[in-house]
Amino acid sequence: MTVVSNDLEVSERLTVAVVGRSGQLSRTLIEHLALLGHAVVVIARPDADLGDSGSIIRAITRTRPDIVVNAAAYTAVDRAEDEPAAARAVNATGAEAIAVASASICIPIIHISTDYVFDGRIRSPYREVDATGPLNVYGATKLEGELLVAAANPRHVILRTAWLCSPYGHNFVKTMLRLAASGKELKIVGDQYGTPTFATDLADAVCAVAATVVKSQPGGDVFGVFHAVSGGQATWYEFAKAIMSGSEVRGGPHVPVRAIDTSDYPTRALRPSHSVLDTSKLRSVFGVSLEPWHASLATCLDAVLVPQAAVSAGREPRVRRALK
Numbered sequence: 001m002t003v004v005s006n007d008l009e010v011s012e013r014l015t016v017a018v019v020g021r022s023g024q025l026s027r028t029l030i031e032h033l034a035l036l037g038h039a040v041v042v043i044a045r046p047d048a049d050l051g052d053s054g055s056i057i058r059a060i061t062r063t064r065p066d067i068v069v070n071a072a073a074y075t076a077v078d079r080a081e082d083e084p085a086a087a088r089a090v091n092a093t094g095a096e097a098i099a100v101a102s103a104s105i106c107i108p109i110i111h112i113s114t115d116y117v118f119d120g121r122i123r124s125p126y127r128e129v130d131a132t133g134p135l136n137v138y139g140a141t142k143l144e145g146e147l148l149v150a151a152a153n154p155r156h157v158i159l160r161t162a163w164l165c166s167p168y169g170h171n172f173v174k175t176m177l178r179l180a181a182s183g184k185e186l187k188i189v190g191d192q193y194g195t196p197t198f199a200t201d202l203a204d205a206v207c208a209v210a211a212t213v214v215k216s217q218p219g220g221d222v223f224g225v226f227h228a229v230s231g232g233q234a235t236w237y238e239f240a241k242a243i244m245s246g247s248e249v250r251g252g253p254h255v256p257v258r259a260i261d262t263s264d265y266p267t268r269a270l271r272p273s274h275s276v277l278d279t280s281k282l283r284s285v286f287g288v289s290l291e292p293w294h295a296s297l298a299t300c301l302d303a304v305l306v307p308q309a310a311v312s313a314g315r316e317p318r319v320r321r322a323l324k
């Protein structure tokens with residue numbers, strides 16, 4: 001389970017602005033925060049568009065929350081190669097607008113970033129201090145966003161996550177289940193290593209981090225870049241195999257999976273062949289570590305495949321459990 005050493009106290013009710021409404025993380029986070037009793041202000045389209053910095057700054061400064069979480073992004077990795085300006089407007093200058101607004105009202109920002117800021121050449125888990133080198137437009141715009149957020153608000157926490165999945169939206173788990181329904185063997189890349197991460201675990205981590213940083217002044221070790229991914233690692237092939245096994249035991253669609261090389265599956269955007277992230281800094285500073293991905297995959301599959309289990313993206317927040 002997610003370890004929360006600095007438990008959120010019941011009396012600490014925050015007003016949290018979440019940027020994004022229907023995305024995997026934004027939707028899960030909104031649910032978790034509400035279940036924890038926090039007031040949630042959703043900053044989202046059409047009123048607040050990250051492509052229009054003025055609309056974002058107005059929405060945040062008018063609301064005056066205790067903290068803002070940017071869970072929104074342009075996440076279409078391949079399409080970004082053909083739409084770099086659109087990706088940059090959301091992931092870089094849009095993120096900067098949130099940081100500018102939060103700094104202007106003296107509140108911290110939690111901003112979500114990606115493992116795709118790395119080029120994959122380091123074969124051990126990447127640490128926060130390792131050199132970045134994005135291979136694609138999406139990663140480059142997310143890296144620029146990190147730098148702009150950090151420059152605009154010293155009270156920033158940048159959480160790099162990876163391979164995000166949930167019962168909501170578009171993600172690898174749902175794509176594999178949809179493809180399996182066709183009955184054909186799946187050919188899945190077996191030479192890219194990363195960490196499947198589940199939105200419900202990341203939302204838990206965000207809640208725990210928020211509870212700490214609202215009380216922290218600039219300059220403390222709670223601010224900066226942190227890696228926030230589930231425990232373990234996998235190739236896309238191994239992940240697909242686990243999805244098929246989990247689906248089979250739940251009576252869902254399942255087909256054989258064959259490993260192929262990246263070169264057999266060319267995509268518009270290059271991806272790092274290794275983007276496993278070291279999460280020890282998040283654990284040592286905040287006392288937070290995310291579930292092993294296998295465990296959270298089971299919860300996700302329950303929510304997707306077992307109708308009666310589909311409650312709040314699979315389960316209630318871990319932080320809430322810690323409060324009981």
Ligand SMILES: NC(=O)c1ccc[n+]([C@@H]2O[C@H](COP(=O)([O-])OP(=O)(O)OC[C@H]3O[C@@H](n4cnc5c(N)ncnc54)[C@H](OP(=O)(O)O)[C@@H]3O)[C@@H](O)[C@H]2O)c1
Binds near residue numbers: 050073075
């Ligand atoms: N998905 C992954 O595999 C993955 C991997 C690594 C890192 N991440 C990072 O994790 C975070 C959450 O990703 P996710 O998978 O939850 O994303 P997602 O499901 O693709 O949702 C994207 C969110 O961004 C919002 N958004 C997009 N363009 C916007 C704009 N112009 N103005 C305002 N809002 C806009 C969407 O708004 P609406 O609510 O209006 O639709 C939606 O809420 C992002 O920072 C992403 O870069 C994701």
